[in-house]
Amino acid sequence: MKIRTRVFVVAAGAVAAVLAVAAAVTLGKAADKPAAAKPPPLVSTAPAVVRDLPIQFDAQGHLVPLQQVDVRPQATGTIRAIHFKEGEEVKAGQLMFTLDASDVAAQLSKARAAAAQVQAQLDEAQRDLARSRQLARDNFYSASVVDAAEGKVESLRAQLDAMHADIDGSRVLVDRTRVVAPMAGLTGALSVHPGSLAQQGATTPLVNVVQMDPIGVEFTLPEAELPTLLSARATGAVTVALTAPDGSTVEGRLVFINNSVDTATGTIGLKAAFPNTRRLLWPGSFAKLRVTAGVDHGALTLAPQSVLEGPDGRFVYVLDGAGARVAVKPVKLLRIQDQLAVVAGLAGGERVVTEGQQGLKDGMAVRLAK
Known part of the structure; x- marks a missing residue:
């Protein structure tokens, strides 16, 4: 009985040793085999387009009477x-x-x-x-x-x-x-x-009278837009459009630019006048405006998502001539208008990466999505 037990133990140890040797051989072969190369990232691109684009600024304001008198x-x-x-x-x-x-x-x-x-x-x-x-x-x-x-x-x-x-x-x-x-x-x-x-000199007036037609809108724009606005105003190219409560568009004109910039907000105060024959516009109401300040001839436009922010400012990824690698190009974002980014810094016609920028680096090879 004792002799049989010893034989069984020796046999089991031999089998374990054989399995260990086989595993080591297998691992050695796997280590000798090179790892599969990671494919280049997949990106989508769109061309940088040069076009004549109206210079437009969206703003919000409140309707105010152009004339108001306390009686x-x-x-x-x-x-x-x-x-x-x-x-x-x-x-x-x-x-x-x-x-x-x-x-x-x-x-x-x-x-x-x-x-x-x-x-x-x-x-x-x-x-x-x-x-x-x-x-x-x-x-x-x-x-x-x-x-x-x-x-x-x-x-x-x-x-x-x-x-x-x-x-x-x-x-x-x-x-x-x-x-x-x-x-x-x-x-x-x-x-x-x-x-x-x-009583003469009482603080409370008997009644107040406000002018309804035309009616005004007070609003602000960033001070960076002031030079463009002044240049367009000098040629009479500034128009203002307002969305009425019934959804219609009312065309107006710019009648006032404040004489100083608000240093606390970095904005300039403006006022526009609109016809109000139908009495749809009411003093104190909220108003959405679009200011058109001439036409930007030869504006360079991109998809907004293609413009990225980095430590050194804004930039885009541009395909090289062969279309196999990307290069970093710094750009200046002028404005966002009609779902287009108007930029400076490119010549136009470049293929700019619009999707898949995550993980990209300057000079990295890429694959183009169909």
């Missing part, structure tokens, strides 16, 4: 009547409010009565002066009497001029009890009602 009373008084409804359009010069004019009307009557009294005194003094001159020629009056009569006439004339000035001032106060629209536009909410006291 305030120029005299203190009780509101007697309101001659319009809030929220309706008024014309320039249209009567809007009537104030109680009892006190100023009384002042005007008093000034007129005082002027009439002085006028009567002046008439009497002029008759006295005429008689004095006649009697002085007949040697009945001395020259001093004539001088005194002339002085009285001049004094009454000055008083009459003062009375006429009082009448004019009272008439102005009476006119101010009639508040008229300073311009044509749409009225806002009323802050007073009949019977309310309208």
Whole structure:
């Protein structure tokens, strides 16, 4: 029994040794065999195209009235009547409010009565002066009497001029009890009602009036676009288009460029005017704009995803003449427009890598996707 056990152990050890030798031989052969080469990366390309491209900038802004006036009373008084409804359009010069004019009307009557009294005194003094001159020629009056009569006439004339000035001032106060629209536009909410006291110099206006047609849009653009914008404006080539709430496009014009750049945001403030005959555009609303500043002749365009960002700036991968390797070409991104990247730094016509840039290096061999 012991002899059989020993034979079995020896046999098992021999088999293990044979298997180990076979494995070593197999590994040695595998090590001697060269590894399969990794294929070049697969990329897609598109040509760099030179074309005439309109210079366009997309912006966002808010609608604002080009003219807006706060209607305030120029005299203190009780509101007697309101001659319009809030929220309706008024014309320039249209009567809007009537104030109680009892006190100023009384002042005007008093000034007129005082002027009439002085006028009567002046008439009497002029008759006295005429008689004095006649009697002085007949040697009945001395020259001093004539001088005194002339002085009285001049004094009454000055008083009459003062009375006429009082009448004019009272008439102005009476006119101010009639508040008229300073311009044509749409009225806002009323802050007073009949019977309310309208005070001169109050902080809250009676109502405000805004111009609706044309209407303006305030927006900003990056300061880098300012030279292009100014150059196009000098030739009258700047147009602005707005998307109305109903989806239609409204064409407008640029009417204002601010005189300084906002240093906090690096933007320049602008304003455009648009026709608003249908009243679709409302002050305070959000607006999407597209500014066209002439045409960029010979613009070099690429697919936006082909422009990459590196430590030294933006660059693209360009195929060499044989189309088997890529080379790094630095470019300057001018703008993104209509799903195209407008760049500088290429001649045009180069095959630029648009997909598969991950892992690429300068001079690396590539395969082109069909």
